[in-house]
Amino acid sequence: MIDLLAKLPGLGPRSAKRAALHLLNKREPLMRPLAFAIAEAADKVETCKICGNLDSINPCAVCADATRDASVICVVESVGDLWAMERAGAHRGRYHVLGGLLSPLDGVGPDDLNIGGLIARASEEAVTEVILALAATVDAQTTAHYVADSLAGSGVKVSQLSQGVPVGGELDYLDEGTIAAAMKARRPT
Amino acid sequence: MIDLLAKLPGLGPRSAKRAALHLLNKREPLMRPLAFAIAEAADKVETCKICGNLDSINPCAVCADATRDASVICVVESVGDLWAMERAGAHRGRYHVLGGLLSPLDGVGPDDLNIGGLIARASEEAVTEVILALAATVDAQTTAHYVADSLAGSGVKVSQLSQGVPVGGELDYLDEGTIAAAMKARRPT
Numbered sequence: 001m002i003d004l005l006a007k008l009p010g011l012g013p014r015s016a017k018r019a020a021l022h023l024l025n026k027r028e029p030l031m032r033p034l035a036f037a038i039a040e041a042a043d044k045v046e047t048c049k050i051c052g053n054l055d056s057i058n059p060c061a062v063c064a065d066a067t068r069d070a071s072v073i074c075v076v077e078s079v080g081d082l083w084a085m086e087r088a089g090a091h092r093g094r095y096h097v098l099g100g101l102l103s104p105l106d107g108v109g110p111d112d113l114n115i116g117g118l119i120a121r122a123s124e125e126a127v128t129e130v131i132l133a134l135a136a137t138v139d140a141q142t143t144a145h146y147v148a149d150s151l152a153g154s155g156v157k158v159s160q161l162s163q164g165v166p167v168g169g170e171l172d173y174l175d176e177g178t179i180a181a182a183m184k185a186r187r188p189t
Numbered sequence: 190m191i192d193l194l195a196k197l198p199g200l201g202p203r204s205a206k207r208a209a210l211h212l213l214n215k216r217e218p219l220m221r222p223l224a225f226a227i228a229e230a231a232d233k234v235e236t237c238k239i240c241g242n243l244d245s246i247n248p249c250a251v252c253a254d255a256t257r258d259a260s261v262i263c264v265v266e267s268v269g270d271l272w273a274m275e276r277a278g279a280h281r282g283r284y285h286v287l288g289g290l291l292s293p294l295d296g297v298g299p300d301d302l303n304i305g306g307l308i309a310r311a312s313e314e315a316v317t318e319v320i321l322a323l324a325a326t327v328d329a330q331t332t333a334h335y336v337a338d339s340l341a342g343s344g345v346k347v348s349q350l351s352q353g354v355p356v357g358g359e360l361d362y363l364d365e366g367t368i369a370a371a372m373k374a375r376r377p378t
Contacts, residue, residue, distance in 0.1 A: 081360040088368035131375055135359040148378040162353030162374035167366035169355065170324040171270040177356035179277035179322075185351035185376070186320055189337040 050121070052097030052114055054079050062095060069093040071128045073121060075147060077101055077140065085133055093131075096121065101139040102146055113143070115150055122154045132160040136181075239310070241286030241303055243268050251283060258282040260317045262310060264336060266290055266329065274322055282320075285310065290328040291335055302332070304339055311343045321349040325370075
C-alpha cells in the first residue's frame with residue numbers, strides 16, 4: 001500500500017508512510033470509505049464522449065446541462081483546466097478537452113490530441129464561438145495557433161484568453177515578458 | 190549606523206548588524222565608496238520636472254531622449270514601476286509618474302497625485318495616446334478610471350494594460366479572478 005501511495009503526485013516515500021499510518025489508525029471513518037470510493041470511481045468514472053471531461057455519467061454533467069450555452073465551446077488542455085475554468089465560473093458554455101498539447105520534442109503531434117473531434121463539433125453543432133483557454137506557455141500557444149488554423153474554414157469565431165497582468169498583479173513584481181504582453185495587448189479604457 | 194541601516198526596506202535589526210559588520214570588514218573596497226555614493230546621490234538626484242522620474246539630470250534621461258516617441262505617455266504609479274516598464278523594454282515613449290494611487294481609506298485624494306500635470310501635458314504637448322500602466326489591484330484600477338475620466342475631454346486616446354494570463358501561466362495554478370478577467374477580455378485569434 002505504501003509503495004502505491006508513494007506513486008501519487010504530491011506524496012513521496014516518507015509522506016506515503018505517514019498517510020498509511022494515518023489510514024490504519026482511522027480504519028472505519030476513513031480507510032474503508034476511501035477504498036470503496038476509489039474502487040467505485042474506478043468502475044464508474046468515464047471520459048465524456050462529447051467533450052472529454054471525466055464524470056460518472058456520459059455525456060458528462062456539463063454536456064448534459066440544457067441550461068448551458070451550446071453555441072460556445074471552451075477548449076482546454078486537460079480535465080484539470082476544465083475544473084479550473086468551472087471554479088472561476090467564467091464560462092457558461094460547453095468544453096472540449098484536447099488531452100494534451102502539441103510538443104514536437106516529446107513526439108506529441110496533432111493526431112495525438114482530440115482536435116478532429118473539435119472540428120467535427122464546430123461544424124456539426126450550432127456552434128458560433130470557440131474560445132481557446134490554453135496556458136500562456138510556448139507549447140500551449142503553439143497548440144492554440146494550430147487549433148485556430150484548423151478551425152479557419154469552419155466559419156466559427158475563434159477567440160483566446162487575454163494575456164496580461166494577473167488580478168492583484170503589481171508591475172514591479174511582474175516578469176518583463178508579462179509587462180511586454182500586457183503593453184502589446186493594451187486596450188482602450 | 191546599525192539603527193539607520195535597519196530602517197532600509199528588506200533589512201531588519203539582525204541583518205542590519207550583519208550588513209554593518211560586513212561594511213566594517215570591507216572599509217576601502219565597499220564602505221567608503223558606498224558612503225560617497227549615497228552622499229553623491231543625495232546631492233544630485235532630482236525629480237524630473239516633466240515626468241516625475243528620478244535622475245541626476247533634469248529633465249530626466251527619458252524625457253531628454255529625442256529618439257523616444259513624445260506622442261505616447263505611459264502613466265505609472267511610481268518610479269519603481271517606471272523602471273519595471275523600462276526593464277520590459279515595451280514602451281518607447283515617455284512617462285508620467287503619478288506618485289501614488291487614490292486611496293480614500295488612507296486619505297489620498299486626486300490633489301495628492303500628479304494628475305494635474307498629466308492633464309496639462311496631454312493638452313500642451315503633441316500627445317496622441319496615454320497608456321495607463323497601473324497594477325491590477327482595486328486602488329490602481331480606481332485610479333485608472335479617475336485618470337481616464339480626467340482625460341476624457343482632452344481628445345487623446347486613453348488605453349490601459351491588458352489583464353489576463355501572465356506569460357508562462359497555467360490555468361490550473363491561476364486564481365479564479367485572473368481566469369475570469371482573461372475570459373472577459375478574450376480576443377480574436
